[in-house]
Structures are given as structure tokens and as C-alpha cells.
Amino acid sequence: MSPSGNVERDTLTSLEGDASAHAPLAWQRLLAEAIRDPAELWRVLALPAAALPAAQAAAKRFPLLVPRGFAALMRPGDLADPLLRQVVPLDDELTPTPGYSADPLHESSFSPTPGLLHKYQGRALLVTTGACAVHCRYCFRRDYPYQDLPRGRAWWQEALRTLELDPSISELILSGGDPLTLPDAQLARLVADCGAIAHLQRLRIHTRLPVVLPERVDGPLLAWLGATRLQRVVVIHSNHPREITPAVIAACQRLRDAGAVLLNQSVLLRGVNDTAAVLAELSQRLIAGGVLPYYLHALDAVQGAAHFHVPDPEGRDLIGALAALLPGYLVPRLVREVPGASHKMSLSGPPGDAPGSA
Secondary structure, eight states: OHHHHHHHHHHHHHHHHHHHOOOOOOHHHHHHEEEEEEEEHHHHHTTOOGHHHHHHHHHSSSEEEOOOHHHHHSSOOOTTTTHHHHHHHHHGGGGTTTOSOOOTEEEGGGGTTTTOOSSTTTTEEEEOSSOSSSSOTTOOTTTTGGGSSTTTHHHHHHHHHHTTTTTOOOOOEEESSOOGGGGGGHHHHHHHHHTTSOOOOEEEEEEHHHHHHGGGGOOHHHHHHOOSSEEEEEEEEEEEEGGGOOHHHHHHHHHHHHTEEEEEEOOTTTSOOOOOHHHHHHHHHHTTTOOEEEEOOOOOOOOTTTGEEEEEEEHHHHHHHHHSSSGGGGGEEEOOOOOOOOOOEEESSSOOOOOOOO
């Protein structure tokens, strides 16, 4: 076994022993204490009482979930606060919108193995869990059939066998839900199993936890992340500059110290980040924390999220305004995922100028 393999094995053994010997970690306690009841969110933020019944109705369709630390960044009494708007249930979600659906990306068509999505050449995506630390109201997987996937280690074993048989795949993307909601011992085992597949070169993790629950980036996580032989790319998800707090910047620094390249992806959202000034400030705060702006996604047409829609011409104008304000490396690419396309489609430049995207 290679030296890196020894480190990975030793880290896994340590984490599996820790999992059985210790009480829940700080981040697990904070996640357990997250706000799940709209009435409590209303009390915490002193929101207008008249809007509560609609929020309770919408939460029955797609539950509320927001960590208390993230809620503390929101302006009390302001339903239009851009951080609150991302997580608050609204009656707009209950109005059916033509052209919007439960599976806007047709992901069920790209899953030859349960939980494994293979949409683009050279990359595959593993849906590791249905759990998140925050329920974003615009989530394109809010209706994903997580209940149909296997549990425990069986969740990924069949998927990894599929990957082993396809040497064209060099990068595995861990997604969900949010993969960092899983226990470290389970993640360490998964990453060790990935590292044993010779043709895999990169591990990419898509996660919102470093932003909404930065306490998650702790010693046990950094141990398994730093031990793998695979190149590590962590794609965080931040939509507004007020999300990038000193605690988030510190968490990102710890991830970089563990050898990860850090990128950010945002979703263009009405009432959240639909101005050039907000997007420019977000890019500047990200790069100050060592995170490179990556994608600005056009909203996926998932049922219940139409109130976030920003028309494409407006999005292109925003990117043009950003290009006039920022150096090119701080201007994210405005893209849309089109079912069946070979890569994400650029909305801010010549068609197909974002080849190899995933």
C-alpha cells in the first residue's frame, strides 16, 4: 500500500473508533437545534404575524430548516431580508406554475444505478444523502425520491462498482442533499473506497454547510479530507455577501489547509442577489476568503420556486455590469443546466463557451 494509502487507512480507523466513543460533535448538536417550526422562526425574527399561516401551509409541502447561527444573520422583522428569503416558506410556493416541475433537470433519466447520476463525460455524481443543514426554497431536488435509495454503506457500494467498470470517469462529485451532513466515519469510508478506484483522479464535494454551519469544518472532517490521494475540490454555495462571515472565512481557510481547491456556485434569485452591486460584493468577499467565484446558475424550473425567477436578458445584463466592475476571474459564469445537453449552457457568452462543465 502507498504511503497515502496508509494515512487514509489510519485516518479511517481513528474516525471509526471515535464515532463509537464520543458524544455528538458540536456541529451535530447545532444541526439538531436548527429551527424547523415556522412559528419559532417568526418568534426569533419578530416577523409579521399576518404572514405566518401561509408559511405554515407552505412548510407542510416542503419543511422549513435553518440553523440558528444562519438565522442570526437575518434582519429582524424584514420578510424581504435576502438571507431570510432563501429559506422562508411563502404562499407563492403553493401556486402551480406552467413550465415548472418536480424534476426540472430530468435526473431520473441519467441514473443507471440508484443514486449515481452520469450526465457529463468524465464525471459522475453520487447522491450521498437526502439530508441538508438548510432547506433552500429554490432547491431543484426538493422533490427528489431520496426514500427510494438504499441506506448505510449499501447507499454507495453499487454505485462504486459501476464507477470501477467505467475508466472514462476521472472525477466523482459528492452531492445530495448535502454530503457533509453525514458522519465523518461514513464519509471517510466512502472517500477511502473512492481512492481505491485507480482511474479516479478528483473528488469534488458540493456543500452549503461551510456557509450555513461553518462549525462543520472541524478536525475529524479535515482528517479524512486531507488523507485522500485524490485531488480535492470543494464547491461551496453562497448567494449573498452577508453570508460570508469571519467564521465562514475561517472554515474556508481550514479547507484550503487540508489541500482543497475552493469554488463557489450561486443561484441567481429575485430579491436575493439580482443586482450587480450585491453580486460584486459577494465575489469580493469570496476571494478575500480564498474562494473563487465559479457559476451563477439560472434558476432551475422546480415547482414552487417561480417567485425567484430572473429573466435571462436581465441575467446577461448583470454579468455585463459585473464585468465592468471586477477583474475577469471574479465574474462567475452565468449558466443553465439543460437536460440532455453535453455540458452546462452559457447564458452570458457564445453558445457552448462553458465546455466540460458539471
